[in-house]
Amino acid sequence: MTDDERFSLLVGVMGAGELWPVPDERIPPGVPMSAAYVPGIPRLGVPALLMSDAGLGVTNPGYRPGDTATALPAGLALAASFDPALAREAGGLIGREARSRGFNVQLAGAMNLARDPRNGRNFEYVSEDPLLTATIAAESVKGIQHEGVISTVKHYSLNGNETNRHWLDAVIDPDAHRESDLLAFEMAIERGAPGAVMAAYNKINGDYAAANDVLINGVLKGAWGYRGWVMSDWGATPGWECALAGLDQECGAQIDALLWGSEAFGDPLRAAHAEGGLASERLSDMVRRILRSMFAVGVDRAHVGPAPDMDAHNEIALRIARAGIVLLANRGALPLAPESSPRIAVIGGYAHAGVAAGYGSAAVVPPGGYAAVVPIGGQGLEAGMRNLYLLPSSPLSELRERLPRAQIEFDPGLGPAEAAMAARRADVAIVFAVRAEGEGFDGADLSLPWGQDAVIAAVAAANPNTVVVLETGNPVTMPWRNSVNAILQAWYPGQNGGRAIAEVLAGVVNPSGRLxxxxxVDLGQTPRPELPDPATPWGTPTTIDYFEGADVGYRWFAKRGLAPMFAFGHGLSYTRFEYRDLVLGAGDTISASFSVANVGDRAGADVPQLYLTSAPGERCSRLLGFERVELEPGATRRVSIEADARLLAHYDGGAGTWRIAPGGYTVAVGASAVALRLAGGVELAGRAFGR
Incomplete structure (x- = not known):
């Protein structure tokens, strides 16, 4: 390869779209516009790389007029299914739809741990737990790459807040980092073998993610032996020196020119190579890694595919929505009886039009387009993308179809008094509440916007049989929680979300999602009740100290002895499950087997979870394993789980190894992180292993 050919593979330029409306002459005519284009080398049979965002489907923020794709439910909804097989189907769907458009790289695999419930992008991510996150992300990557399309995992690492993300320094103890966010990436990369890893926007311990020698060269490529390539996020390459720290490809180069004054891997990198600052060996390694993933995944063999079966893809979106809806509370209000003829008031949340979706680079235009787009705006690069998107799956219409004998009245929920009047006329009041969340913005708090908390409180006061359906990308506070009879967390449920919600409300589908x-209960229970300098202007450097280390989410609550409003792993069903006959084994790790029985009167799915609850010298809570189990009434199934040894260990950075302490360990099987039903203890000899 010539040097010009080598350098050409190191820069991805954006196509013209809503975020960047300026055409780039480096993109040939006829190439479908997308997030990035990298030219191929025809004489060597190296195809061009065409990249698209794809966390929840093949996105199209104004790139290709009229193009639509399957709009999948939020990443949190997929994770709430606790179903790895479903995650792989979702990935396959994305891969097929990408290939049919000529795209061969999907910027998918969003998997930052949810450390802050205000983070605007949590809806794209998977969970607060390393094991669940890695399991779901890896299967999604496998599904995409099975179609001959490269998938990333992102954002490496600690892109846990959106406020001033380009100028944020995430500070964390390196060993705790290895046990939490980095462990999620490590396991996902082992299992999914993604072709590329995308670096984050933020700094980690003082160095930008794309310029972080410790994380890229030391951990990712060194300790883990990662063989693929590392790309930047769009506008996250502050200089050519990132190449020395392990970054292999600059993407969104035009934004780098805007933010940092030049395209880092263009003329500056060429000049550094000519002057000896960039060794030829390093240049070759950058190119080799890109080519290696292209050929390993098979993008050289994958041609533009046929139009995929969109009906089948619509069914996958429906199944994810069904499996991801979490019944948080139920005091006998649900399921509604299809054979009865109640008077039902459906209130608020644009339920007559559709269901909410998150905004930003993960937003997907569904077949037929959006039901509505409500502009919100703000400041910063992403302000123009900050909208409330409504996908055309109307919960109101779907309820009317599934409850044909019911008298259903709709009220828009514009104010408490009007909503209360509608509620008084009904036997059941169903209030839909939405929150617009997305890229570039964190929530100021956890309340519902636009006066919806007041509407729910008024409806609950007017009608004791009130059900609340939440379409949000994060937890919310619920000052009305004890006044309503049922709460359904639907997340952003995708293009078939209205149907899935109606099916769960009507009892056609038994809810099985788990948080x-x-x-x-409120932000006071979280490590950072206030974000640092929340009122500072866009572009102001900030620091977040992740002093909680590896104790993310439910682990933090367990260490502090705090009782959450709803625990990790929680979710109710219309049937009942029992756990029996726990048997434990010990060797290099811990194994467990137990029986799950459906002791209710209808079929359903359960997600038994195995937790480590104590280790030598510490009380703790760590998810060791889980399994989704589908059971008919009266049926029993045996479940076996073997824990990844790293989940029992602590990382010793001084020695560069994982260590399991000798002594007694206690594990428990439960329906959530706090609803533990079976427990037992084992002795481990202790050992050191890995890097």
């Missing part, structure tokens, strides 16, 4: 993130 992948803890719902605190």
């Amino acid at each position: 992948p993130i803890t719902f605190p």
